[in-house]
Amino acid sequence: MTTPVTIVGAGLGGLALARVLHVHGIRAEVHEAEASAAARTQGGLLDIRAQHGQPALAAAGLTEEFRRLVLEGRQALRLLDRSREVLFEAPDDGTGDEPEVQRGELRQMLLDSLPAGTVRWGRKATGVRALGGGRHEVAFADGSTLVTHLLVGADGAWSRVRPLLSDATPAYTGISFVETHLYDGDHRHPESAALVGGGAMMVLEPGKGLLAHRERGGNLHTWVMLRRPQEWFDAVDFTDPAAATARIVGEFDGWDPGLTALVADGETPPVLRRIHTLPAGHRWERGPGVTLLGDAAHLAAPNGEGANLALRDGAELGRAIAAHPGDVEAALDAYERELFVRSEAANAGAQDLYDMLGDDTPHRLIKSASGA
Numbered sequence: 001m002t003t004p005v006t007i008v009g010a011g012l013g014g015l016a017l018a019r020v021l022h023v024h025g026i027r028a029e030v031h032e033a034e035a036s037a038a039a040r041t042q043g044g045l046l047d048i049r050a051q052h053g054q055p056a057l058a059a060a061g062l063t064e065e066f067r068r069l070v071l072e073g074r075q076a077l078r079l080l081d082r083s084r085e086v087l088f089e090a091p092d093d094g095t096g097d098e099p100e101v102q103r104g105e106l107r108q109m110l111l112d113s114l115p116a117g118t119v120r121w122g123r124k125a126t127g128v129r130a131l132g133g134g135r136h137e138v139a140f141a142d143g144s145t146l147v148t149h150l151l152v153g154a155d156g157a158w159s160r161v162r163p164l165l166s167d168a169t170p171a172y173t174g175i176s177f178v179e180t181h182l183y184d185g186d187h188r189h190p191e192s193a194a195l196v197g198g199g200a201m202m203v204l205e206p207g208k209g210l211l212a213h214r215e216r217g218g219n220l221h222t223w224v225m226l227r228r229p230q231e232w233f234d235a236v237d238f239t240d241p242a243a244a245t246a247r248i249v250g251e252f253d254g255w256d257p258g259l260t261a262l263v264a265d266g267e268t269p270p271v272l273r274r275i276h277t278l279p280a281g282h283r284w285e286r287g288p289g290v291t292l293l294g295d296a297a298h299l300a301a302p303n304g305e306g307a308n309l310a311l312r313d314g315a316e317l318g319r320a321i322a323a324h325p326g327d328v329e330a331a332l333d334a335y336e337r338e339l340f341v342r343s344e345a346a347n348a349g350a351q352d353l354y355d356m357l358g359d360d361t362p363h364r365l366i367k368s369a370s371g372a
Contacts, residue, residue: 004029005321006148008125008138008161012103013294013310014154015110018118019060020318030114031140033124033155037111042104044221045074045200045213046307050097052342053308056315065109066101071216074100076199079362082255084195088366092199100199102216103307125160134289134328136164150328151290152317154310157276159296165284170276173301175357176233177273178224178248180266186218189265191258196220203259204362208251212262222262223273224248227357233272241269275301283340291332291339293317298343309342 005021007014010032018028034040048054048066057066075096079088111119124141128151131137136151153161157170185193195201196212203210207227215221226232226248238244249264263270278299284292294310317335324331356365 003027003149005150005152006138006146007031007152007154008128009153009155009159009294009296010034010107010111010119010121011154011156011294011310012107012110012307013314014152015107015114015119016056016060016311016314017152017154017293017318018314019062019110019113020315021321022114022118023059023061024318024322026318026321028118030119030154031123031125031138032119032121033141035122037108037119037121042102042107044103045071045100045215046103046106047075047098047100047304048106048311049304049308051308052305052312056308056311059315059319060110060113062109062113065113066106067099069101069105069109070099071101074199074214076197078195078197078199078201079366080195080201080203080259081362082203082205082252082259084256084258087362089197098304100213105216125155128161128164130164130287130290136290149289150321153290153292153296154294154314156295157299159292161290162292162296164290165287165292166282168278168282170278170299172230173275173277174229175225175227175275175301176230177275177302178226178263179271179273180222180224180245180263181268182220182222182262182265183267184218185214185220189220189261192220192262192265193218195258195262202356202362202365203255204356204365206359206361207357209357209361210252210259210262220262222266224251224263224270225357226251230274233274236272238270238272244270277301281340281344283336283343286329286333286336288329289332291317291336293339297339312342313339 004027007030010030018030021028073092076092077090126141127139137147139145153159182189201212209225212222236247249260252260293313320331320335
């Protein structure tokens with residue numbers, strides 16, 4: 001292409017696309033609302049899976065760099081009950097095929113792989129309109145605009161690009177997460193660190209649960225999972241961290257204090273993450289000069305696949321563009337045919353989250369983890 005591909009959003013999927021295009025000698029511009037790569041934390045551990053994430057990174061020529069980021073031992077899993085009795089435990093014996101990395105480090109690896117200036121920071125898209133002939137105008141919060149011949153919405157759940165193709169909007173699932181951290185757990189929070197173990201620890205009951213990961217440096221990253229209506233969370237004052245923490249911990253009355261300490265002793269203000277999804281099987285009619293990837297295309301409840309699918313989307317779109325030089329529509333058609341198949345799988349896998357907090361939890365998860 002003689003004009004650069006315009007990518008809105010510098011998440012994993014958008015960056016994977018930019019990198020694969022670069023490998024094939026195709027220019028890209030990535031426009032990101034955040035002011036810099038360090039503007040906010042980038043989430044916790046990701047298991048990069050053999051089906052989607054690892055082939056995407058191979059297509060980007062970054063397998064060796066990715067392997068250097070892998071945290072050994074983090075594929076271990078412990079399932080406890082509210083009294084901290086171990087219900088199931090699987091150590092990381094080195095044979096697993098879902099190596100864990102920190103999202104922020106993976107994103108930085110992708111950023112470092114791109115030519116300087118590829119990502120334009122502080123470029124918040126506020127609107128997009130079609131101009132005809134496959135051209136689109138993107139407006140930004142700073143008052144500037146650009147016109148592009150190939151626009152990719154990699155801008156997440158609340159995509160500004162999606163309305164060009166689809167009327168679908170994210171719907172609340174009935175489940176929200178509350179996120180917090182303990183730092184240097186082995187030394188400063190040894191009881192909590194021991195409960196989490198070497199990788200991930202989960203405690204699940206119908207409608208609620210705790211999930212904690214051991215990250216780099218022994219940091220403990222915890223998510224509270226609650227099946228509650230949005231109005232319930234609206235009544236929690238998250239501008240008062242102490243009050244919000246107390247309200248959340250109160251939902252776990254009767255649980256062992258060593259478990260609730262993962263939240264009660266949190267060293268960061270609790271952050272609410274409402275879980276939304278797009279309709280199952282979300283797809284659209286081919287629109288000239290524009291497409292979507294990642295959460296903009298197939299937002300689903302967290303089940304470990306979201307980041308992997310975003311990486312795969314970006315890599316496959318980059319390969320399709322490279323395979324159809326001078327024919328954008330053929331590239332987008334080929335990409336979307338496979339994208340919609342992946343989207344179906346994403347929505348099917350999203351049922352995992354609901355099952356985790358269902359009436360028969362944790363027994364269903366134990367059977368699944370043990371291969372029974």
